[in-house]
Amino acid sequence: MDPINTAVIVKLEPDFSEGNVSYNPDGTLNRAETKNILGPHSAIATAAAFYAKVKYGAKISIGTMGPPMAESMLQQAQLISDADDLYLYSDRIFAGADTLATAEVLKSGVQKMGKMDIVFSGHRASDGETGQTGPQTAWKLGMTFLGHVIEYEINLENRTVRAKRLVRMQGIYDIVEEIEAPLPVFIAIDPSYKSKFNTVSQRLDYERYQKEAFERAKNFKQYLKVFNAVQIEADPKLIGISGSPTIVYKVERIPKGKATRQAEVIDGANQEDIRKVVARLRQSLSTMVIK
Amino acid sequence: MEKYDVAIIGGGSAGLAALKQLSALGKQVILFEAGNKIGSKNISGGILYSKKPKKGKTYNVEDIFENFLNDAPFERKITKYILHATSKDKVFSIDLTAAHEYEANFGCSVLMNKLNQWFSQQAGEAAQKQGGGIVSGVHVNSIRWEGERTIIQTDELEEIEVKAIIAADGVNSEVAYMTGARQKFSPSELYQGVKVVVKLPEEIINQRFSIEQDDGAAHLFAGDVTLDHIGGGFLYTNRDTLSLGAVYHFDSLLETPVEPYELVNTLLKNPMISEFVKDEVPVRSEIDKDLPKEEQMRIRFAVTKMIKNWSELRDVYYSKKEKERLVREGKYGSAEEIESQLSSLRDQMSTKYNIKFDTDYVEAEYSAKLVPDGKRCRMEKPYFKNILFVGDAAGRGIFVGPRIEGLNVGIDDGARAANAVARALDKGNFANNYLGEYYSQSVEESPYTHDLKAIDKDYLKIFLDAAKDVPKDIISSKYGLVVKMMSSNTLRSFAVGFANILGYEKLLPIIETVDTYVKVPTELAERLGKSISTSYTPTIPSIGQRVAKLNFNDDSVSHIKVLKPTSEFMKNMVTLCPTKCYIMEKEGVMIQHEGCVECGTCSEQTDWKHPRGEKGINYQYG
Structure with missing residues (x-):
């Protein structure tokens, strides 16, 4: 049986976690001051690829389009996934790309990695929030697209993948759809994805690969390849500004909604105040009817 | 079904020692730990000893983990061991350093979280080489036998x-209960220990306890701080923290129930201890409520950040090694630069945000644990079928007067169990007479087991020599004839010999009494003690604040089921649960398992299990 080759496409994003964001006086993001990290959805996609490594011994290549400093983000991704190869697609010409032009670079980049069985992407980026780049890359690669994936298993013999998708159907949320598809497939991972390792040997492999990942990430440059537009043979007309049909006309701040909630602040320092809180909770609960 | 040679259940120091030893012997071993990572559920007093007994051999920590002395993150080597008798503000001290050093290579203070993680790196690496390893976040719920097969x-x-299987799952060993290998320990066989970790910069510790850079001090307390219970308090110096705790006989607590945290608080309020733990603490000023909301928020964040920076930099300033490291790494130009930065930060805090500096103490972590009294409860035959019990799971802690040892006993057991299992694997024979009995015999030969059965007259002499300044009449009134016999070498030899024939356990009710732990020390302190005064009153956090500071991974399902909500024992739990998980509801008690630290205090009359994998308490210090 041939080993499984997987690729993960990831994105460098501002760190939106508490205390790390910096704003300009006009309320826009101060990109220079805000630290950049591996996007949280990219991290989940990377963890999903690691599942294939632990369970099926898959090979992992991670690719991103970004400035040279994005290499430290690839290091983070390697630490999560014990990636075998890291690819950074970096070129001034890529600047100003919208999702379509980005997908073109990623398509060419993934093709440069070799023949892939599964390509993973995150659900969306936390700065762009479009959720388009993944599906567009899948479309350009001509791969079967599985979105919102919360669980997957690979059949190495038949070379198929069986995936559970968390979907919304006819207005009903949280329906789990199970789908089987022949490899290769493109999987966009749902934010609620969590790898489950349920045998002792998987847990041991997990530990072993994690340790390897730690060692590899220390010398991540050894695994890193940096390519420009020419090297990945991207069509100059389809990338960067010239390949981007989207024009951002204006960005407006979302007006603050008026709060209708009435809050009473109670300092919980003494028993008496806590009693007040409990009484209020009791009161509120008594008016609730459980159907 | 996957097959492995050996499973160790529980990743405390005994389990990890067994893992290291078995792996070193070339065997394939899996270790299951319920916590999300090794060390997260372990706590200890604690001092870890390495011993050189006159007779027999102990497997010491540095025998099992060869790099221990060079590389392990233990805290300090204890070079001072002092017992204090207390009565109000008076303290009478007896230097027991000679007793502490008796038959010892060393005794070092430890924090379990850090140390067990180091053990697990060493043992895990060795295990991996043999196709085994450590699997954490996994809770074993049953073991069954199908013919020759043992299934977990x-x-x-x-x-x-x-x-x-090696069962190293601690004092509340589920393996023991599920197999029926032993009964749950009864209150008379247990101690309950409660501990707080107090932060204090490294060089302040050196100065305050008059110790050198890497040396440490241990202080034990008896007398009125016990609130009339059998047991006492301890204070050990770690590198940049102190471990302060109270350990009492569980049955003595049941007799006159007192909240366990009150026992620690009583220690904290003792002037000698107040002075030991005191530090400089920044106090925030009220934020002006008239300022805009955003500005109030900004100030709150800025103050938090500043205090954090200050306290981190201060830790560096008071640590010679850290200072040297950061200067070497180029983060600071010189040690003077650190000092000037620290003082300018301090100035900024007071001028810009009106932060004041007060004398108080800083508590980092509250924890609790049951401790088995090996004299009373050690398993005579620590095995069941092909399961060997080690450490706390086998009830093997040594508590003889001021002698407090558990970790080293567990490590010794772990090594012995590993050797027995390796031998059985070589022969493919796991029958009782080849595995269990062999291990049992090996444990019986351990010098530690000997110490649990008999009084060592040499140790006793050292102890008595240390206490020679104690006026005879205080003790005579309580122990009369015994004292007379003990003061003469020949008579003492004879008496100890006779006592050992009679049986150590028969003597315990005479030795472990309120007289020994409370009355005599209190009288001593009153008559001979030095008066100690303290300049401040420590601000002691409430139990709610202490629990709120702990790190839990809550389980929606309770791991404890109350069986007898109206029994006397359970009603006592309302007082005796260290984290106040029980409340009275009408006739019986009700449990709120969310703040449970898994000590097992209520285990006797509950259906008590460890939480599922990764759930429950995660200690940061341990």
């Missing part, structure tokens, strides 16, 4: 088959 079921993973 867990809450999280598929079943596995093994040839032998």
Whole structure:
């Protein structure tokens, strides 16, 4: 049986976690001051690829389009996934790309990695929030697209993948759809994805690969390849500004909604105040009817 | 079903020692730990000893983990061991350093979280080489035998088959209960220990306890701080923290119940201890409520950040090694630069945000644990079929007067169990007479077991020499004839010999009494003690604040089921649960398992299990 080759496409994003964001006086993001990290959805996609490594011994290549400093983000991704190869697609010409032009670079980049069985992407980026780049890359690669994936298993013999998708159907949320598809497939991972390792040997492999990942990430440059537009043979007309049909006309701040909630602040320092809180909770609960 | 040679259940120091030893002997071993990572559920007083007994051999920590002395993150080597008798503000001290050093290579203070993680790196690496390893976040829920096969079921993973098991799952060993290998320990066989970790910069510790850079001090307390219970308090110096705790006989607590945290608080309020733990603490000023909301928020964040920076930099300033390291790494130009930065930060804090500096103490972590009294409860035959019990799970802690040892006993057991299992694997024979009995015999030969059965007259002499300044009449009134016999060498030899024939356990009710732990020390302090005064009153956090500071991974399902909500014992739990998980509701008690630290205090009359994998308490210090 041939080993499984997987690729993960990831994105460098501002760190939106508490205390790390910096704003300009006009309320826009101060990109220079805000630290950049591996996007949280990219991290989940990377963890999903690691599942294939632990369970099926898959090979992992991670690719991103970004400035040279994005290499430290690839290091983070390697630490999560014990990636075998890291690819950074970096070129001034890529600047100003919208999702379509980005997908073109990623398509060419993934093709440069070799023949892939599964390509993973995150659900969306936390700065762009479009959720388009993944599906567009899948479309350009001509791969079967599985979105919102919360669980997957690979059949190495038949070379198929069986995936559970968390979907919304006819207005009903949280329906789990199970789908089987022949490899290769493109999987966009749902934010609620969590790898489950349920045998002792998987847990041991997990530990072993994690340790390897730690060692590899220390010398991540050894695994890193940096390519420009020419090297990945991207069509100059389809990338960067010239390949981007989207024009951002204006960005407006979302007006603050008026709060209708009435809050009473109670300092919980003494028993008496806590009693007040409990009484209020009791009161509120008594008016609730459980159907 | 996956098959492995050996499973070790529980990743405390005994289990990890067994893992290291078995792996070193070339065997394939899996270790299951319920916590999300090794060390997260372990706590200890604690001092870890390495011993050189006159007779027999102990497996010491540095025998099992060869790099221990060079590389392990233990805290300090204890070079001072002092017992204090207390009465109000008076303290009478007896230097027991000679007793502490008796038959010892060293005794070092430890914090379990850090140390067990180091053990697990060493043992895990060795295990990996043999195709085994450590699997954390997994809770074993049953073990069954199908013919020759031994099958382990867990809450999280598929079943596995093994040839032998080492049960290292602690004082509340579920393996012991589920197999019926032993009964739950009864209150008379247990101590309850409660501990707080207090932060204090490294060089302040050196100065305050008059110790050198890497040396440490241990202080024990008896007398009125016990609030009339059998047991006492301890204070050990770690590198940049102090471990302060209270350990009492569980039955003595049941007799006159007092909240366990009150026992620690009583220690904290003792002037000698107040002075030991005191530090400089920044106090925030009220934020002006008239300022805009955003500005109030900004100030709150800025103050938090500043205090954090200040306290981190201060830790560096008071640590010679850290200072040297940061200067070497180029983060600071010189040690003077650190000092000037620290003082300018301090100025900024007071001028810009009106932060004041007060004398108080800083508590980092509250924890609790049951401790088995090995004299009374050690398993005579610490095995069941092909399961060998080690450490706390086998009830093997040594508590003889001021002698407090548990970790080293567990490590010794772990090594002995590993050797027995390796031998059985070589022969493919796991029958009782080849594995269990062999291990049992080996444990019986351990000098530690000897110490649990008999009084060592040499140790006793050292102890008595140390206490020679104690006026005879205080003790005579309580122990009369015994004292007379003990003061003469020949008579003492004879008496100890006779006592050992009679049986150590028969003497315990005479030795372990309120007289020994409370009355005599209190009288001593009153008559001979020095008066100590303290300049401040420590601000002691409430139990609610202490629990709120702990790190839990809550389980929606309770791991404890109350069986007898109206029994006397359970009603006592309302007082005796260290984290106040029980409340009275009408006739009986009700449990709120969310703040449970898994000490097992209520285990006797509850259906008590450890939480599922990764759930429950995660200690940061341990």
